[in-house]
Amino acid sequence: MTLIQAINDALKVAMRRDPNVLILGEDVGVNGGVFRATDGIYKEFGPERAIDTPLAESGFVGAAAGMAVYGLRPVVEIQFDGFLAPAHEHVVNHIARIRHRSRGRFSCPMVIRIPSWGGIKALEHHSESIEAWYANNPGLKMVAPSNPYDAKGLLLAAIEDPDPVLYFEPKRLYRAFRADVPEEHYTVPIGQAAIARDGRDLTILAYGVHVRTALEAAEEAAQERGWEAEVVDLRTLNPLDLDTIIGSVKKTGRVVVVTEAPRTGGFHSELIALINDHALEYLEAPVARVTGFDVPMPYLLNEDLFLPDAGRVMEAIESVRTY
Amino acid sequence: MATAELTGLDMEELFPIQTVLKADGTLVGTEPDLSPDQLKDVYRWLVYLRTFDQRSLNLSRQGRMGTFAPFGGQEACQVGAVYWLQKGKDWIFPTYRDHGAMQVMGVPAKNVLRYFMGDERGSYAPEGVNVFPISIPIATQLVHAVGVAWAAKLKGDDAVTVGFVGDGGTSEGDFHEALNFASVFNTPTIIFVQNNRYAISTPNVKQFKSRTLAQRALAYDIPGVRVDGQDPLAVLMVMKEAVDRARSGGGPTLVEALTFRYGPHTTPDDPKKYRTQEELELWQGRDPLQRMKRYLMQKGIWTEAEDEQLYQWAKDQVNAAVAEAEAEPRPSLDDMFDFVYAAPTPELQRQKAYLKAYLEKKGRGGARTHA
Numbered sequence: 153m154t155l156i157q158a159i160n161d162a163l164k165v166a167m168r169r170d171p172n173v174l175i176l177g178e179d180v181g182v183n184g185g186v187f188r189a190t191d192g193i194y195k196e197f198g199p200e201r202a203i204d205t206p207l208a209e210s211g212f213v214g215a216a217a218g219m220a221v222y223g224l225r226p227v228v229e230i231q232f233d234g235f236l237a238p239a240h241e242h243v244v245n246h247i248a249r250i251r252h253r254s255r256g257r258f259s260c261p262m263v264i265r266i267p268s269w270g271g272i273k274a275l276e277h278h279s280e281s282i283e284a285w286y287a288n289n290p291g292l293k294m295v296a297p298s299n300p301y302d303a304k305g306l307l308l309a310a311i312e313d314p315d316p317v318l319y320f321e322p323k324r325l326y327r328a329f330r331a332d333v334p335e336e337h338y339t340v341p342i343g344q345a346a347i348a349r350d351g352r353d354l355t356i357l358a359y360g361v362h363v364r365t366a367l368e369a370a371e372e373a374a375q376e377r378g379w380e381a382e383v384v385d386l387r388t389l390n391p392l393d394l395d396t397i398i399g400s401v402k403k404t405g406r407v408v409v410v411t412e413a414p415r416t417g418g419f420h421s422e423l424i425a426l427i428n429d430h431a432l433e434y435l436e437a438p439v440a441r442v443t444g445f446d447v448p449m450p451y452l453l454n455e456d457l458f459l460p461d462a463g464r465v466m467e468a469i470e471s472v473r474t475y
Numbered sequence: 476m477a478t479a480e481l482t483g484l485d486m487e488e489l490f491p492i493q494t495v496l497k498a499d500g501t502l503v504g505t506e507p508d509l510s511p512d513q514l515k516d517v518y519r520w521l522v523y524l525r526t527f528d529q530r531s532l533n534l535s536r537q538g539r540m541g542t543f544a545p546f547g548g549q550e551a552c553q554v555g556a557v558y559w560l561q562k563g564k565d566w567i568f569p570t571y572r573d574h575g576a577m578q579v580m581g582v583p584a585k586n587v588l589r590y591f592m593g594d595e596r597g598s599y600a601p602e603g604v605n606v607f608p609i610s611i612p613i614a615t616q617l618v619h620a621v622g623v624a625w626a627a628k629l630k631g632d633d634a635v636t637v638g639f640v641g642d643g644g645t646s647e648g649d650f651h652e653a654l655n656f657a658s659v660f661n662t663p664t665i666i667f668v669q670n671n672r673y674a675i676s677t678p679n680v681k682q683f684k685s686r687t688l689a690q691r692a693l694a695y696d697i698p699g700v701r702v703d704g705q706d707p708l709a710v711l712m713v714m715k716e717a718v719d720r721a722r723s724g725g726g727p728t729l730v731e732a733l734t735f736r737y738g739p740h741t742t743p744d745d746p747k748k749y750r751t752q753e754e755l756e757l758w759q760g761r762d763p764l765q766r767m768k769r770y771l772m773q774k775g776i777w778t779e780a781e782d783e784q785l786y787q788w789a790k791d792q793v794n795a796a797v798a799e800a801e802a803e804p805r806p807s808l809d810d811m812f813d814f815v816y817a818a819p820t821p822e823l824q825r826q827k828a829y830l831k832a833y834l835e836k837k838g839r840g841g842a843r844t845h846a
Contacts (some may be wrong), residue, residue, distance in 0.1 A: 178643075183676035183749055206682050207613060207643035237612065275542050275571065275741075277611045283659065415826060432663065445826045447815050452541045452593030454811045457830065461822045463837060 153333045153445055156326035158300035159189050159265070162307035163227065165337050169199055170225060173311055176203035176212050177229035187267060187326060188233050213239035213264065217247050220262040225311055227263040232323075234277030236266060240285070247316045248291030263310045263317050268296075269361045269412050270459055271324030273452035280449055281413035283389060286318055287422060293342055294389040296340040305340030313342060320389075322361035343392035345393035347400070352381035354406035354472055354475040357397060357423055359386040362410045362460060369465035379473055381408075389419060397423070398430045405436035406472040410460055415443040437475030440468035478685065490689040490701040492733060495708035498761045501770025507712045511776045517707055518767045518777075519785060520554045524575040525764055526789035527584060530797065531591065537743040539801070540592040544571045548705075550670055550739035551763035554579055555710025556637055556667045556732075559718045566605040566623050568616035568638040572669075572736070573609075576639065580606050584796035585803070614644035617653035617666055624662040624721075635721040636663045643674025643806075645688055654729060658695040661836045663721035665714070667703060668731045675740040676749035692729040704734030705761040708770070735761075808834065 153161065166173045174197075175190055184191035194202040205212040209230060216226035230236045236243070245265070250260040264313035270279030288291050293315050297303040303321070310317035347362055349370050358366040363385045370381035382400050386392065401407055407427060411422040420441045427439055442460045450458050478486055495504035509517070528547045533542035546553055553575030557567055562581055569577050574587040578800040580602040590597030590609065596661040607623075610616035620638030627634035644650055645668060657664045668688050672679055685691070692699025698720070710732060717728035735758035739746050746755075771777035812819065812827045819827070 179676045186744075199582070204677050204681050206646035207677065208646040208648065210648055211646065235612065238649075273541055275611055276609075359663070417821065445811070445830065446820075446823055447811055450811045451590075451595050451597075451806075454595075454806050454808075455593070457808060457811060461476065464833065467833065 153300055154327045154330055155187055155297070155300045155303045155322070158304040158333050159307055159321065160191055160193075161333065161335075162304040162311075163190060163193060164196065165304075166225075166227075166308055166311045167201060169337060170311075172223060173225040173227065174201040175227045175229065176205050176216060178205060178207055178212075178231055180204060180229050185229060187323065189265070191231065196419050203366070205364075209235055209239040210242060214242040214246070216262050217242055217250065217260050220260045220316070221250065221258045222465065225261060227265060227311060229265045231267070232274070232278040233266055233268045233280040233282050236264070236282060243286065243292070243318075244298060248289055251315070251346075252291060255286050259314060260316045261314050263307070264321050265319045265321060267323040268320040269322060269324060270449060270455055271361065273455060273466065276449070276451065279455070281411065281418070281444065282420045283318075283320055284413055284417060287390060287419050291316070291378065293388065294320065295387060296322070296360035296389055297344060297387065298322060298325070298348070298360055298385050301331045302340050302346070302385075304333050305338050306342070306387065308337060310341035311341050312339065317342070320358065320360055321366075324366065326359050328364075337437040340387065341373055343388050343391045343393055345396040346385045347382060347396070348385040349381065349383040351380035351404065352406060353379040354381050354469060355400040355404045356381050356383045356408045356410060356465065356469075357386060358410040359389060362412060365460055365462055365465055366410050368462040369469060372462060372466050373469050377473070379469065381469065392414070392426070394430065397426070401427055401431045402434045406475075407435070407439040408465060408468040408472055409439060409441045410443075410465055411441075412444050412460055414446045416446050418443055437472040440471050442468045478690070486686045486690040490687045490731075492701060493700060493709050493713050494701040494706050495712055496706050496766050496770050498705075498766055500766050500773055501736055502770070504709065504712070507708050507715065509708075509711070511774075512784075514771060514774075515776070517554055517558065517711065518578055518764075518771060521550045521707060521764050521767055522785050523789045523792060524550045524553055524578070524787070527578070527793050527796075528575065530793045531588065532738055532742065534588075534797065535591065540588065542741045542743065543591045544741045545738040546572045546575050546736065548758060548762075549671060549734045550575060551707040551710050551818065552667070552669045552704045552734050555707055556639070556716055558711055559715050560635065560637065563605065564632070564634050565718075566607065566620070566634065566636045568607045568620040568636065569609055569624075570613075570616070570639050570641065570644070571609050571611055572641070573639045577609075580604055582606050585800045586792070588796060588800035590805060592800065594803070595810050596806060612642050614647035614649040615652070616640075618649050618656065619664070621653050621656045621660075621662050621664050624657070624664040628660075628662060633663070633722050635663045635665065635718050637667050639667050639669065639690075641674060642668065642670040642672065642679055642682055642688065643677065644668075645691070646682055654691065654695045654697065654727070657727035658697045660725040663724075664727045665717045665721060666727065666729050667714075668729070669734050670731055671734045671736045673736070673740070673746075673750060675744060678749070687731060689729060689731040695729075697727050697728040697729060699731070701731045701733065704732030705758070705763045707763050707767050711779045732752045814838050
């Protein structure tokens with residue numbers, strides 16, 4: 153199935169297994185979501201578990217926090233990354249802190265699904281990289297699948313997790329390719345990275361949409377230069393799988409980090425800092441980062457100039473290999 | 476229902492739908508004080524905007540521009556909401572569906588087209604055209620409309636601002652905060668709600684329980700009015716009163732215009748999934764263009780021949796704008812980096828130099844940088 157079908161399937165599996173799981177957001181019910189991620193859920197589970205809310209992100213994210221405290225397992229859909237901003241207050245000031253502030257009495261086990269990043273040539277605020285807003289905010293787990301199998305397994309794990317989870321979806325890959333996904337329930341554990349491609353000559357760290365870009369560049373590096381790149385798909389951004397990341401870095405000694413966020417203060421910066429903390433003496437070259445630029449995400453005609461592509465990753469590979 | 480039980484008031488009666496023209500073009504209300512030339516000017520705008528909107532939606536469907544938000548069906552609101560504003564003095568704060576009102580205010584059609592084609596330069600409003608850039612985050616622009624009106628008041632200017640929002644947007648906190656600030660500080664702001672019945676797929680009945688949106692004005696102790704948004708003369712009448720009140724120090728007004736978008740929310744949306752053909756046809760039967768045309772003809776100041784000429788003129792205007800927009804070269808790398816700050820930071824300059832060098836190396840530089 154496609155990645156969007158895997159998300160849809162995970163929601164249905166979770167809702168069949170646990171009557172406390174429900175979805176809410178704008179147009180998620182009758183319409184099945186603007187990307188059709190919740191297609192058929194209203195029909196199967198009815199209006200009390202597939203809830204079309206008024207148009208107010210702050211309202212439905214905040215209300216979902218209350219539902220979660222009371223024992224439900226809400227999964228909210230933010231239509232596009234940029235529209236999490238109105239609910240930012242609830243995410244950072246409440247959802248992330250309810251367990252801590254109540255000294256463990258209350259918790260907020262909910263999932264916020266965030267169609268993320270660019271590449272679909274949409275209007276402004278529909279193609280943002282917002283993971284760094286939340287990486288600097290304790291109390292939130294963050295996952296970012298790159299393929300249909302992980303999309304289903306990570307979403308089920310997120311719904312079952314005792315803590316709030318931000319689930320970043322690569323909207324550009326929703327229908328980009330198909331992969332085998334088991335029909336039944338399974339989880340991909342939160343906190344485990346995956347080696348998407350084995351290699352000995354350098355490490356590429358990526359997540360979500362840019363695992364594909366990294367794999368493309370890795371193929372190019374192998375064919376053109378004979379360099380075998382190891383691609384680490386982080387899958388979870390918080391808590392990070394340091395063992396896998398640092399293990400790969402120690403093995404290859406050369407690292408390229410790929411994200412789509414603006415260059416200053418992005419999640420890539422944290423990855424580089426961790427490599428500095430844990431594997432500095434293994435490095436054969438400074439870590440290279442391939443990122444967006446410090447400008448608002450361009451409108452569609454210039455979008456391709458902003459987005460990292462295999463060519464820019466290949467340049468970074470050259471830089472760490474020829475240092 | 477609670478309101479009726481508590482107060483004994485029927486909100487639909489308290490906020491009657493202001494109407495001047497019936498759907499067949501006959502006069503039911505007081506005729507607004509408009510000269511024949513002004514009436515024809517209003518109709519000219521309605522026809523032009525309908526033509527522009529339909530052509531743009533087609534361009535989007537053909538892939539000649541990106542995602543487009545059509546306003547077709549809402550032309551009377553687009554014209555009426557801004558018709559009395561003084562160019563160069565008053566301000567509007569549009570959503571992504573108010574590019575009709577933006578054009579009435581003086582934004583060139585080419586800019587609107589370039590915006591939806593995906594070009595930042597399309598967001599530019601020429602000097603003297605007081606149109607804020609399109610705000611996609613819902614209802615946020617209303618607070619800005621209050622702020623500009625407030626500043627004008629503090630500076631002793633008699634400028635008026637109009638903030639646009641849809642029925643869905645009235646659920647956002649910013650809608651209520653804007654009304655409260657406008658009320659508390661008595662700012663010359665008109666919050667113009669186009670209630671087109673659906674927030675993407677979500678109908679009014681799932682969006683709010685009150686019988687009207689205009690009644691929300693009561694909670695903020697400001698004037699509220701409900702108007703037939705398919706009736707150009709009624710929208711003009713209601714806005715005349717609101718603009719005059721605001722300009723003379725009387726403070727804000729909440730206007731709810733009952734209207735309907737004939738097309739999708741935006742190009743990728745399929746309205747057949749959430750509303751019926753019957754509902755669409757019901758609203759098309761109240762069409763603002765037809766209503767205005769019938770009125771002008773009954774008044775004896777318009778002929779079929781003139782009507783044909785007008786449609787041809789509108790088509791020519793739109794064709795010329797499309798040709799101009801499509802002839803525009805792609806935005807350059809500079810357009811991406813310009814205007815982030817008053818002056819680019821050293822880091823931005825480094826990033827721009829890197830990207831320029833990269834594109835040149837890849838043989839893509841020429842088309843993407845200004846000479």
